[in-house]
Amino acid sequence: MRRLWKVFALLTLVSLLCGISVPVMAQTGESTDEPDLVLSTTYPSQVVALGESVTISLKISTEATPQVVWLDMKQIPEGWTATFRGAGKVIKAVYVEPDNSASVSLKLEPPANAASGSYEFVALARGENGEVELPLELVVEEKLPPKLAFDIDLPTLKGKPSSTFRYSATLKNEGDEEVTVNLLADAPAGFTVTFKSGGQEVSSLPMEANQSKSLSIEVRPYAELPAGDYPIVVRAQGDNAEAVLSLTATVTGEPDVSLTAPDGRLSGRAYAGEETPFKLIVRNTGSAPARAVEMSASEPTGWSVEFEPKEIDEIPAGQQVEVTAKIRPADKALAGDYMVTVYARPEDSSSESVDLRITVLTSTLWGVVGVALIAVAVGVVALAVLRFGRR
Amino acid sequence: MAPKLKDTGRQRAREGSPWTGLWVVVAKEMADHLTSVRMRILEVLIVLTAAGTVYAAIRNLQETVGQDPFLLMKLFTTAQEPLPAFVGFLGFLIPLIAIALAFDSVNGEFSRRTISRILAQPIYRDALLMGKFLAGLFTLALVLTAIWLLIIGAGIVGMGVPPSGEEVARSLWFLLASVFYGGIWLALAMVFSIVFRQPATAALASIAVWLFFIVFWEILVGMVAPILRPVQFNTAEEILAQAQLELALTRLSPNTLYSEVMLALLQPTVRSVGLVLPIQLHGAILGTPLPLHQSLLLIWPQFTGLIAATILLFALGYVLFQRREIRA
DSSP states (O other): OHHHHHHHHHHHHHHHHHHHHHHHHHHHHHHHHSOSOEEEESOSEEEEETTOOEEEEEEEEOSSOOEEEEEEEEEOOTTOEEEEEETTEEOSEEEEBTTBOEEEEEEEEOOTTOOSEEEEEEEEEEETTEEEEEEEEEEEEOOOOOOEEEEESOOEEEEOTTSOEEEEEEEEEOSSSOEEEEEEEEOOTTEEEEEEETTEEESEEEEOTTOEEEEEEEEEEOTTOOSEEEEEEEEEEOSSOEEEEEEEEEEOOOOOEEEEOTTSOOEEEEETTOOEEEEEEEEEOSSSOEEEEEEEEEOOTTOEEEEESSEEEEEOTTOEEEEEEEEEOOTTOOSEEEEEEEEEEOTTSOOEEEEEEEEEEOOTHHHHHHHHHHHHHHHHHHHHHHHHTTO | OOOOOOOOSSSOOOOSOTTTTHHHHHHHHHHHHHHSHHHHHHHHHHHHHHHHHHHHHHHHHHHHOSOOTTHHHHHHHOOBTTBOOHHHHHHHHHHHHHHHHHTTTTHHHHHTTOHHHHHHSSOOHHHHHHHHHHHHHHHHHHHHHHHHHHHHHHHHHHHOOOOOHHHHHHHHHHHHHHHHHHHHHHHHHHHHHHHOSSHHHHHHHHHHHHHIIIIIHHHHHHHHHHHHSOOSSOOHHHHHHHHHHHHHHHTTSHHHHHHHHHHHHHOTTOOOSSOOOGGGGTTBOTTOOOOHHHHHHHHHHHHHHHHHHHHHHHHHHHHHHHTSOOOO
């Protein structure tokens, strides 16, 4: 009897154990056929630029079983690297719950020598009871290389040293990328080059793809520059592109005559009716010789102004010539200050004038006469004293 | 002027220096002048005039003038209604003082019967007359210098601007001209006091001459000049000739000479006191001050004229006085 009880108890235990394990087995068997995982992305096929890495966001969800899902790449072209990222970290697995899908980003980096073409990728998610695949496609397209180009109508300008040379150029970005362009100029000494765009002075400017901008290149020479042709090279430098523009500034010579005094003092004194010499300096500060410089003056009525020499044959550029102006105030000129304007007129340039302030002094001769008058009066008293004294 | 002992034959030459006793006379006469009631009245009058006009000028300048290199000069010449400028008063106050100082200088001694007593002293007649004249001139100079200092002091206090060297020099020359302008009237009054026995007659004669020059001379010149240089065809030469004659005649008056000296010395921008043709001003920078020596040269004839006239009038009085019969 007791042995029988033992057999019964064992059978019951076995049957119980079997009863528990059967449903579990059944479940596992079901999920192997249809895995309880979804791996998806919104844009499974993308076009990317050559050399660009791409990040694809993946979504992993489950319907019933919360589980840990391992992520991997089943297929990847040679040389490419793929990394799964979540919350800023590189990850290998992700935990998903039925109502809470997980987002993972997949970063695909091309090798340095990747060519254009179509690349196939397959991402793999392996859960507890099976794995799902996601085919991805990247079409790598070759972009136009960045390219800058200058366009100019008038690359050679002619002008005087005092003028500003304004070149109107058009800078075009022929590439497909936005470029920040630095503008540089290589000009000979004696020139300043400035770039203007839309009225503003610029040294660098952003250029969008296929955009063109008009640039005003202003070249200002220094006044003393000798005549000649000056090459100016303007460069627009982008990230990987450069455009070069060759300009020529043809500076023509220009005499520029200035008048001054040796010590800079343009005033002096002269006695009425007496010729007084004043030294003047005619200086050519221009870039071409001044020829046949004629000296003249506009003086008050009754005055005479003579120049020695009257005409200067030539003043080379940067040189000066001393001229003596013999100023003779009128005989009856009143004492005081007068203005005498002296002109130097080169043959082929504008004339230059300077105002001399002449203080006219009257002769002290009349002063002597006055003193003589007093002396006569004193003499009369003396004579009277001698003649009538002690009467 | 060292006297020489020389026998002219016709007349016995003088003995001894004419300077002997000169400074005694000068000191005594100055003491008399400075303590006399007549001088007190005149001094009070002139000080009041100076104070009033300069006060008015300072008030005016403080309001109107921002900056001027010749601020001190403006003190003399600025007039504010109803007061004329100080120099305008000086033009007739100086003759008044000078005449008051001298109209009874010689005939007063006669009427007081003191002349023989003085000449009994070892003092020559020349020294007496010269001493009287110099004492008058010194008194005048003293009064004018005091007023000059008063005005400059008031200017410094009132305007807070120290005078520049040129301003002081100009006003000193002006002071000198004022003294000799007074000298003319002093010498004139002295001549009349020698000529006329009565001091009142001498005073009246002096004032008559003064009035003649201050009031009537210009009217007379305005009438005489068109007669002597008539403008018949209205040409520029005729008009110019008439104007020049008019100017020359006007300058016979010491008042004209003094006012021209005053103008050139106190207003440095004045370039000419005579006729100026427009052609002479061509190219001129107007409004610029002349240097002092040029201003002086401008009025040097007038200035020396004042001095020479003073000396010549004195010489006339001297001759008249020396020829005078003096009885005890």
